[in-house]
Amino acid sequence: MKTFFKTMFITATIGLAVSLNACDTDDDDDITTPVFPSQSVGINFMHLSGADTIELNTSNRPYTNALGQQYNVTKLRYLISNVTLHQVNGVNIELDEYFFVDISKPETFSFTGSRMIPQGTYSGISYTFGFDENDNTDGIYTDLNVANWNWPSPIGGGYHFMQLEGRYIDSNSADQFFATHMGTARKIDSTGTTFEANHFTVMIPNSGFVVGNNNIELEFTMNINEWYTNPVNWDFNVYGAGIMPNYNAQKLLNTNGKDIFTVRIK
C-alpha cells in the first residue's frame, strides 16, 4: 500500500496530461500523441465453486469440495490489498488501497471504468490476500471497523482477511456449520505465544496483458474450492467452525490459498 500514493501521483499526472492534451483537439492537423496515454479499467470479482457461480443461502448443499463434502455458502467477505499492475518498463500501478468484497453487495466487487491506467505492455498482476504487517494495524480503517472486520486482539489483532461461511454435510450425514475465517495466526508453544502475519502476496499466473487503444476490464475469479485443496485437502469435519485461534488451520489456508484467483483481461 505504500506505493498507493505514488500510484495516485502517477494517475494524477496521467489525468493532467490527458486534460492538457484535450486543449489541442481542435487542431486536427497536429496529431499529437499524448505523453501518457491511458485507458479506463473496469474491475469485477467473480466467485465460483468449481464451475458453479456461487449463489448465497441455497436451501440445498450444491457445492462439493475436494474431499467430496457437500456444502452451501451463506457468507463470503474478503479483503485484498496491494493489487498491482506491473508494466514491463518497471512502472507499477497500484489499484485501490484495498478491496473489501462482500458478495452480497455488488457495489463492493463490480466497478466500471473509473480508474485509469497507462497504455503499454503489462507483465502481470499481483495482489496481497489480506493486509501485510505494515497495513494490518488495529482499528485504523473506519469502513472495516463498521463492518466488524476486526480480528480479535487475543489472537493477534488487525483485521480479518476472509469470512467464508456456510453449512456442510458432516461425517455423520448431519447438517453442520463451517466458518472459514482467516487472519493473523496465533502460535502457542513452549516458548510462549507469538503471532504470525498470515497474508500472502502472489503474481496471478497468465495475467500479462497489453493496453492499447481500447478500455479494458479485469475480471478476477475466486474459485473457493481452491481454499480446500492444492496442495492439502481440507476436511470440514476437522476444520469446520472455530478455526480462528487454530494455528494449523490458519497456516493451511495460507498454503492452499495461493491459487484461488485467476484473472481474465477483456
Place this chain on the structure above:
Amino acid sequence: MRKDNSLIIVFIVFSSMLTLVACVDDDPIKPVHCENCPSENYPTPYSLKLPPLFASQTAPLNIPADNPLTVEGIALGKKLFFEKRLSINNTISCASCHQPENSFNDRGKSFSLGAIGQPGHINAMPLVNLIYADRFNWDGSAKSLEEQALIPVAHPLEMMEKWVDVAIKIQADPMYVLDFGKAFPNESIDSTTITKALAQFERTLVSGNSPADNYFGAEVGIVPQGRVLTAEEIRGFEVFDDPDRGDCGHCHGGQYNPNWTDYTFRNNGLDLNPDSGLAKVTKKPFDVGKFKVPSLRNLKYTAPYMHDGRFNTLEEVVQFYMDGVEPNSTNISVDMFHRTGANGHTIALTLQEKSDLVAFLKALTDEEFVTNPNFRP
C-alpha cells in the same frame, strides 16, 4: 422599559397566533400548511456534536437529504415525542414506551402496553445512536427513522390512531402551527412533517460516554469524560473478545465499533421454530428467524432482553449463550457454532468469567445519556 418589551412580545405572539390559526385548514383530508408562517431565517441548521471516539470509528451519519437536522426541527420533534395526542385517546406518547431515563426503552416490560392497555407483540427497542443505522425495528420493517415513526401511531397494538386524526389534533394547536412554520416553512402539518421532526429528534440521541468508551478512547488518545473500566470489567472484555470464550464480537463488534452491533439480522437460536423476523419483510425463507442484532449500549436500563423480552437479567442472557441455544433452529447464525457443538466447540465460562462478562456489559452504559436534560420535555 421591561414592561414595554413584554407588552410588545405578548402583542407579537398573540397577533402571530391569530395569523397562524388562520392558516389552519379544517379539512382533515387535505393537510394544512402555514402560508404566512415565518420562513425567513428558518429553520436553523444544527450541527450535531458526536463523541470524539465516534468521529473516526463509526459509519457515516445517516441523515436523509430531505430532512437535515435543524434546531427548530429537533425541538419540534422532542415536543412531539412526548405528545400524547399522537395516540387515539391521548393517553400515550412515544416516550411512554421509549423512556429517556431508560435509554428510551420500556424498562421492565417484555411487551409495552398500547393506548387502551393492550399488550404489544414485540419488545420496545432502546433508541440509541440510530443516526448510524439504516434499518429499523427488530424485523427491519422500516428503512428510515421517518418511515419507522409512521408505524406505532397507527398500529392496532400501540397508539391506534389514524394519521389524519393526529394531523387534525396537531393543526388545531396554535403553538404547534408556529413550531411547524419554523421547522418546516411552507410545508403541511401532516404525517410527513410530524415523522420528519420525530426522526430529527431521534437522530440526536447519541450515546458515547460509558466507562468502555472512556477506556477505549483513552487508548487512542481521547481524554476520558468519566471513569474508565475497572479490572473486573477489563477481564470481562477479554472474555467478550476472545474467540475461544465469549466470541461476542462477530455480531456485536468490539473496541473499534462503538455502536456494539454489526447492524445485521441474525437468528441467535432462541427457538427451534423461530418467529418470522426479517422474512416478514423480505419474504425470503432464509431470513426466517433473523432479528436485528441490537446495540449493547446502556444494557443496565434495557431489560428484559431479546426481541420478545424473555430474559430478565444479563446473567440469563450469558447463560443462554452458554448452554441454551437451540442448535437446530431454522437459519441459525453460523457464528453460533460454539453453542451448537460444531467440531466439538462449546462455551464453558467459569463463574468468574461470567460475572466479569456481565460487569463489562453493564460498563457499556452511559449514565450521562439517561440523565441528559436535552432529551427531556
